[in-house]
Amino acid sequence: MAGTRRVANDPLRKQRILDAALVVIQQAGVHSTTHRRIAEAAGVPLGSLTYYFDGLPDIIEQAFRYLSDTMSGHYRAALAAAPDPAAACAAVTDLICGGDYTSPREQTLIYEMYAYANHDPAVAEIARAWVRRSHASLALHFDERACRAMDALIEGWSMHRVLEGAPLDRDMVLATITAIAARFPLRADARSGTIEGAQSRRTRSSR
Structure with missing residues (x-):
């Protein structure tokens, strides 16, 4: 009671x-x-x-899950709001260059999560699931190979921005992201992973 x-x-x-x-x-x-x-x-x-x-490890695990869920939601929303691949390239650039997605606070927490994941299987799975969700969000607009490259750049460049304490060259970042998208165009048979494909599936299922 x-x-x-x-x-x-x-x-x-x-x-x-x-x-x-x-x-x-x-x-x-x-x-x-x-x-x-x-x-x-x-x-x-x-x-x-x-x-x-159920103890301190449970608190830490749930805290990192909350962190990953929150940041994944921001990531997904940014990509889902983009109406086309060009806008998606700009959204990815904003994720890398802006401070909303990975502020110094979030970047420190990511370091801590990855370090802790080396010794805790549950948190390691949270980190792996985060990567999978990031790739799924990017796949709304990009080929799988482009998704992997972009996601690595989002993490790496965000880390450098925070460590160096200086803004990135947005034009350079956008040019790099755009070049990756052009180098690995979305294949026709992968269109079902895009927003357009998802809308098409919903239309077919409603008939």
């Missing part, structure tokens, strides 16, 4: 804990993340963490 009242009175507490976990991981690193630091950052009693989560 007491547990039920606590959830009803503070329905967002679990999310606050996950947000706080990411704050602590970003500031102190996974290796220095503790129950107490997370509870203090979230402004909740220490016992709340064991109420909602």
